[in-house]
Amino acid sequence: MIKNVLITGADGQVGSELRELIENEKYQLLDVNFYFTTRKILDITHQKSVENFIQENKIDTIINCAAYTAVDEAEKQEAMANKVNKEAVEVLADIATKNNIFLLHLSTDYVFGGDHYAPFNEDEPTNPQGVYAYSKLAGEEAIQKSVPRHALIIRTSWIYSEFGHNFLHTMLKLGHSKNEISVVCDQIGTPTYARDLAATILTILQQHKQKLPEGVHVYHYSNEGSCSWYDFAQAIFEIAHLSCKVQPIYTDEYPTLAKRPHYSVLNKKKIKEAYGIEIPYWRDSLEKCIQRVDKENKRHKIGIIGSGFIATGLANQLMQNPEYEVAGILTRTDINARKDFLQNKLLTNSLDDLIATSDLIVECSGDAIYATETIDRILKANIPVVTMNSEFHVTTGSYFVDKGLITEAEGDQPGVLAILHEEAIDMGFKPVVYANIKGFLNENPSREDMEYWGARSNLSLEMVTSFTDGTKVQIEQTLVANGFGADIIKESLVKLENDDMLEGGTLLAQEAKAAGISGAVSDYLLSSKLPAGVFILAEHDQEQHDALKYYKLGDGPYYVLERTYHICHLEIIKTIKRVLHGGGVLLNNSQTPRFSVAAIAKRDLKVGESIIKAIGSFDVRGETVRIDEHLSHVPIGLLANATIKKEIKEGEIVTFDDVDLPKSLALSIWEQIISSR
Known part of the structure; x- marks a missing residue:
């Protein structure tokens, strides 16, 4: 009799759909208690932890939705794939056998080699082709070997849903950002809407509520019909009304670390007859899923990397905005030890989880090396990145310019100068000097002074020191120079002491001309009297001079366009909106930095x-x-x-x-x- 059900992998695609169906009472299982767990809540590779959880909650049924599903990464992370897909299943199977627990486990079509072209029956020979496939088959074999009294293994294929990171979401993102993509056309299978599979699992629970199945049974489940990945992509764009063109290519034109089966269509006759279920056609289910995605996408899911001052402020702002949802906040710190963070429940140490749940990720760690690692993986997942990390851009940012959509944000000085630059160009101005304003400079401050000012300003010692010794402004103006193709008057910059933007900017322009520079330059003024901010010194056509004088911009030939504030985390949201609405890159380090x-x-x-x-x-x-x-x-x-x-x-x-x-x-x-x- 089913009373208390443990669902592992509850933050995955099938687990998330199960939770939604159950919490919305779509199925009459009101007297059954469900325990949804993730790896943060329960480590299913640790037998004692699982045994304790089973005993404490009197679990009589386990639905194992947990899996390592990164097919290509598994080739490099074999130990991790086996830990989740094999060893954890061994733990669950052993406990199920010893405690007479009903175990329902999800497996994959990839256990077959794809070496024939008729739908696979459950009893046909397996032939896994890669680490992921081998690990999933090993999980099945662990259950068969343990011989629990009540167990079902359900193989499925090409899972997608509105939750998590999957082919559907990848195609929708590419469809909004690309004019044309290439997708393999010689791998044939069946897309499976995770919601349909979740509904079938709950139907099975209903039918076995009073009487459990005897022995270990293997079933196949996917949606009806078959298609190639190319067909799947075409259908997504057609249903979502996206104009992106799909070019068919062969598998050998798109090499991957892991080998995929050329054919993996599953025969569902056995499960349909056993449980009397009707299975929707794959394209019909896809249409329903995209409708739900469209509805859900009214709230964009934003991931954040970093858990300092900027990240905290941004998270607070996003949580107050009905258009956005914070998907998670990636930190390298010990989450359990963080008592200073208001959004502690959103903290994660898993980049994979952040990627799986985010539509866009904001990187504001301030660490160039760490940002390089994370951004590389994010862009490979086709997720756009907004940064407040000029340190990253001037170090490795140029490499990523053509790897995906990545841009520095408005809010910090380079991003604010980028907005001023766009406005200046739109109004017909010709920038001559891109200038930052810095209030104080001591290139070799003492630790004692920095500790004092850090405590007084509520800033880290590293941050206040990099501001004081000029490193931060040098980084910012280097990014500006590279991003706009500007020059510098001298190495280490002029750092002119002047309390007037027009006068100081003009002096910099004159120095640039004296140095033989014909284009714009990037530099900064040093002044304790000017407000914090940035400005552009610009020229305009002679015929506009009278009008500009009337508009109180002065006699020319130089004019000051200024922004005397920058509100870092409060302004990032403007760049988030820009990117999500197709506005493109605001500022990067260019592919050819000087x-x-x-x-x-x-x-x-x-x-x-x-x-x-x-x-x-x-x-x-x-x-x-x-x-x-x-x-x-x-x-x-x-x-x-x-x-x-x-x-x-x-x-x-x-x-x-x-x-x-x-x-x-x-x-x-x-x-x-x-x-x-």
């Missing part, structure tokens, strides 16, 4: 010393340099967990000959950027 931010020693650095993180340290500061004149310099964003191997004098540029750096994707990308010059 400038970088080098690490300059603040003191003599001795052999054997370590630099844990350069930005905001008391070891080095950042200065803008011309890349082609300093090919061996270490970008300050890369200088982390480094060991000094050659003595470096105060004021010298740190080079790759001077330090040992740990291997990282960011380092590899920088080497590619340099080698291409």
Whole structure:
């Protein structure tokens, strides 16, 4: 008799659909208690934890929806795939056998090799082709070997739903951002709407509520019909009214780490006869799912990376906006130890989970190396990225310009200058100087002073130090120069002391002309009297000068367009909206950057010393340099967990000959950027 049901993998596609159907009382199981668990709640690979949960809640039925489903990643993460798909199932099967528990387990069509072209029956020989497929078959075999008294194995195929990360969501995102894509046309299977499968599982529970099935039974379930991935993509675009064109290609034109079966259509006759169910045609179910997605998409799901000041403020703002939902907040800290974070329940340590639940992700960690790793995976999942992380852009951002939609956000100075730039160009102005305004500069501040100002400003020691020693503004203006194709008057920038934007901007423009620069330049003014913000010094056509004078912009030839505020986390939402509504990139580092931010020693650095993180340290500061004149310099964003191997004098540029750096994707990308010059 079914009374207490454990559902594992409750945050996955089938688990989420089960929860929704049950909570909305779509099925008459009102006297049954359901326990929805995720890996955060219950580690099903840990036998003692599962046994305790079973005993405490008197579980008599387990529906195992948990699975490692990253087919290609499994080729690199074999141990993890086996842990979830095999070892966890061994635990559940063993406990089910010992406690006379009904176990319903989900498996996959990939257990078949796809070497014939008729729908597979349940008893046909299996022939898995990759790590994922082998691990799923091993899970089935674990159940068969354990011989629980009551067990069902349901193989399914090509799962999609409005929840999680799947082919449907990938195609919808591509359909909104691309004019044409290519999809394989020689792999044949059947899409399965997770909601239909969840409904079938609940029908099975209803029918076995009083009498459980005897022995271990294998069934196949998918929607009716068959198609290729190309057909599936075409149908998605047709139903969603997207104009993106789909080009058919063969599997060997789209190589993947894992081999997929060419044919994996499942025969559903057995399950239909056993439970008297009718199965919808795949395209009919797809239409229903897309209707639900359209309804759900009225609220965009935004993921956040970082859990500091910017992330906290952004999360608070998004939660107050009816158009958005915070999908999760990725942090590297111990979630259980975080008592300072208002949205603690949204914190996660899993990038995979964040990717699976987000329509767009905001990266604001301030860490170039970490951001490189996360953004690489996010863009590969076809999810757009908005950053408030100029450190990332000037370090490795250029590599990602053509890898997907990634842009710096409005709110920090570079993003605000980008908005001013767009407005200036639209109004016919010609930018001459892109200028930041900085109130104070001490290139080698003391730790004591920085600790005082950090505590007073409620900022981290690293952050207040990078502001004070000029590293932050050098990074920002380097991004601006690269992003707009501007020049610099001199390395390390002029950093002109002047309390008037027009006068100071004009002096910078004159210095640029004297240096033989014909285009715009990027720099900043140093002034304790000017408000925090940015401005553009610009020219306009002679025939507009009288009108501009009438509009109180002065006599010319130079005019100041200013924004004397930047409200970082409150303005990010404007760029989120821009991207989601097809507005495109606001600012990036360009594919061919001319400038970088080098690490300059603040003191003599001795052999054997370590630099844990350069930005905001008391070891080095950042200065803008011309890349082609300093090919061996270490970008300050890369200088982390480094060991000094050659003595470096105060004021010298740190080079790759001077330090040992740990291997990282960011380092590899920088080497590619340099080698291409």
